[in-house]
Amino acid sequence: MNLRRDVFQALADPTRRAILLLLVASPAMTAGAIASNFDTARPTVSKHLQILTACELLHQAQNGREVHYHLNPQKMKEIGDFIEPFRKMWEDRFDKLETIMKKYPSKK
Amino acid sequence: MEQKTKIHAEDGKQELEITREFDLPLELLFKAHIDPGIVAQVMGTKVLKLESKKHGSYQLETKDSKGNVIFRANGVIHEFDPNKKITRTFEMENTPFGVQLEIYEFEPLTGGASKLTMHVIYESVAQRDQVLKLPFAQGINMAHNRIQEIAGKLK
Numbered sequence: 001m002n003l004r005r006d007v008f009q010a011l012a013d014p015t016r017r018a019i020l021l022l023l024v025a026s027p028a029m030t031a032g033a034i035a036s037n038f039d040t041a042r043p044t045v046s047k048h049l050q051i052l053t054a055c056e057l058l059h060q061a062q063n064g065r066e067v068h069y070h071l072n073p074q075k076m077k078e079i080g081d082f083i084e085p086f087r088k089m090w091e092d093r094f095d096k097l098e099t100i101m102k103k104y105p106s107k108k
Numbered sequence: 109m110e111q112k113t114k115i116h117a118e119d120g121k122q123e124l125e126i127t128r129e130f131d132l133p134l135e136l137l138f139k140a141h142i143d144p145g146i147v148a149q150v151m152g153t154k155v156l157k158l159e160s161k162k163h164g165s166y167q168l169e170t171k172d173s174k175g176n177v178i179f180r181a182n183g184v185i186h187e188f189d190p191n192k193k194i195t196r197t198f199e200m201e202n203t204p205f206g207v208q209l210e211i212y213e214f215e216p217l218t219g220g221a222s223k224l225t226m227h228v229i230y231e232s233v234a235q236r237d238q239v240l241k242l243p244f245a246q247g248i249n250m251a252h253n254r255i256q257e258i259a260g261k262l263k
Contacts, residue, residue: 083115085243091113094128094224097150101136104146 028068122233126226134222206231
């Protein structure tokens with residue numbers, strides 16, 4: 001679903017904002033280490049990590065048997081830029097236009 | 109990944125430029141801007157009227173499932189040069205954004221691709237900045253609504 005990958009949805013949640021702050025303080029953490037900072041149940045924290053990863057605010061990196069989470073600085077920068085949602089709106093519109101028109105000649 | 113759609117908006121100016129290269133021949137890119145059926149699909153709105161000619165005008169409208177009008181826009185076409193250029197006004201009704209002037213320029217690129225440059229001029233710097241911030245604000249509202257919706261289900 002589109003909404004799930006929306007950066008703004010990700011940021012609207014206080015736990016998710018806290019996770020991002022944690023990862024600013026210590027750049028690579030496992031899900032377990034992140035969860036230990038919260039009273040929330042472990043699966044809830046996993047869900048938050050999933051959402052943050054889906055909208056590319058976090059990266060996962062395999063490190064031996066462990067998976068470490070990192071911030072994605074590129075994406076964090078995008079949020080600082082208020083024009084990005086406006087650009088994204090046009091990008092989505094133009095992508096749609098391209099998809100529709102690529103099918104166009106065969107419909108005739 | 110390089111961004112396909114670029115926005116150029118200088119601080120303190122009442123205009124902006126949107127550019128995009130399409131993997132489409134020029135004729136198809138142009139057609140997508142003048143065919144009412146295609147415009148409706150791309151914009152996700154109803155096209156009440158679209159006269160693609162000099163002195164022509166257009167009207168767009170979107171209603172929600174209850175039949176309330178949630179978006180209505182209109183404008184007049186000033187310049188119409190097939191496969192090259194469209195100059196038109198655009199006004200979103202019942203909003204404080206005023207009337208904007210839009211200059212669309214269409215160019216062929218090599219290998220069957222094409223490029224669109226949109227030059228948009230607003231009445232004031234403040235209005236341009238408001239329009240730029242609109243999707244940002246909507247993004248935040250949407251996120252809050254979604255959180256409320258989820259929180260509501262948990263009760």
